Amino acid sequence: MRIVQVIDSLEAGGAERIAVNYANALSKRVEFSGLVTTRAEGNLKSQVEGKVNYLFLKKKHTLDFRAVLRFKRYCKSNHVTYIHAHSTSYFLAIMVKVLYPKVKIIWHDHNGNSEFLEVREAVPLNIASIFFKGILVVNNQLKAWAHRELHCSNVLYIPNFTNPETNENQYTELLGNSGKKILSLANLREQKDHFMLLDAAILLREKHPDWSFHLVGKDFEDDYSEKVKTYLKAKGLEGYVFIYGSRTDTAHVISQADIAVLSSKSEGLPVALLEYGLYHKPVVVTNVGEIPIIVRNRQNGLVVPAMNSQAFAEALSELIDNPAFKQKMGASLHQTIMDHHSESAAMDQYLNWIVTISNGKQG
Incomplete structure (x- = not known):
């Protein structure tokens, strides 16, 4: 062929x-x-x-x-x-x-x-x-x-x-406190619903102000991108939520995260989710597209309704408060990806x- x-x-x-x-x-x-x-x-x-x-x-x-x-x-x-x-x-x-x-x-x-x-x-x-x-x-x-x-x-x-990346030039360093970083690997597009994620960040900050959010993905510099940045500033999230734009050292970026998330209101089968699992990351995701087929709630990650910042923040808090459970979720998702993807x-x-x-x- x-x-x-x-x-x-x-x-x-x-x-x-x-x-x-x-x-x-x-x-x-x-x-x-x-x-x-x-x-x-x-x-x-x-x-x-x-x-x-x-x-x-x-x-x-x-x-x-x-x-x-x-x-x-x-x-x-x-x-x-x-x-x-x-x-x-x-x-x-x-x-x-x-x-x-x-x-x-x-x-x-x-x-x-x-x-x-x-x-x-x-x-x-x-x-x-x-x-x-x-x-x-x-x-x-x-x-x-x-x-x-x-x-x-x-x-x-x-x-x-997905496969582990090879010959990767490692150059991105996530800001914030070591061991307390939440990663969203998603381009700045409306379907990814960064506004819900920012609302969840506001809620989580009340209980865990030492944790931080890291938004990595292509910035199209359009109206959606501008609205996200304006909302971030209006809610006083600078120094708590960081935007990096597109990065090629994906594996290095994921390796620095302690929890990985997808806040989408619509999806197909996101490659980011497979990459999270490949690198043993515990996840909080929304129940859209094929995501619930890969992530079984409380078996290999936490699945919450789309467009529900309260449920999203509570799921993040549960992982933060239970390190052993967090580690188990990351290991289980890794096994799922290796077995089926x-x-x-x-x-x-x-x-x-x-x-x-x-x-x-x-x-």
């Missing part, structure tokens, strides 16, 4: 991490594993392994025919059989297929707004899906939506996976699926 991953950028986001993970994992298992980024590079480029055939297209706009032709030449010269298109990059993949019909398209749906699929615009994807050989999804809600709305019956749910299990499922659909009628 000769497979290329295509993604819009290599900024530190969930879909981008999965694209890199697939390219790296496949480089050990198939004849050819490529990774093409279309619009921008980014911090994750340093995580692409040497065996992966990498190309940056420098795409300028949606109908950039020079980029299309470059990608088509890349596929033809490398005898690519499958384009694995992540998120919105499916449009470029379709344009290439029109020019180079022998290539097949797999679309990977990373949509994190799984709680609000009823408002998702289906028409563009409905048309695009005619060209798909198969669809991968990151949770069961997306699988049901794809079967209902799209013209491709080969839909597979494969849980996201390993690279080998995901790759076996993925490659077997491709073999199964290769003789299908679609694509």
Whole structure:
């Protein structure tokens, strides 16, 4: 098999991490594993392994025919059989297929707004899906939506996976008191609900003023970001809540945390959660997307209702007040990730699926 991953950028986001993970994992298992980024590079480029055939297209706009032709030449010269298109990059993949019909398209749906699929615009994807050989999804809600709305019956749910990072340049040092740091690894986007997290921080500060919150993730410098920063200042949380922006030394950042959180009001299967478990971190998370399937309340973490700052603060306080319980939750989540979200299990499922659909009628 000769497979290329295509993604819009290599900024530190969930879909981008999965694209890199697939390219790296496949480089050990198939004849050819490529990774093409279309619009921008980014911090994750340093995580692409040497065996992966990498190309940056420098795409300028949606109908950039020079980029299309470059990608088509890349596929033809490398005898690519499958384009694995992540998120919105499916449009470029379709344009290439029109020019180079022998290539097949797999679309990977990373949509994190799984709680609000009823408002998702289906028409563009409905048309695009005619060209798909198969669809991968990151949770069961997306699988049901794809079967209902799209013209491709080969839909597979494969849980996201993560691996320990290698060759990481460690440079981020979290502020605050050692042994008392709470980490949120999430880009500054509305679905991540940082406002609920800040409200929980206000409540927690009353009982545990020596603990601190650390928000690590891409800052898009948009209205949402500005509102979060304004709210933080208005509530007097400076010196208690710290914002770092995007970081590439993810493992080093997580290693400094004592509790890790996800405050989202909507999710798919967040890669950050897998990374928390990989590094033995106890978690407090909301009950959205696939999170409750991974984190079983009080078995390997604490799960609370979304948009409930009171419950979130109480769960954090429980972990802080019970060190043995906190350690047990971290160890249990690590075992869950190792048992069910390993690279080998995901790759076996993925490659077997491709073999199964290769003789299908679609694509």
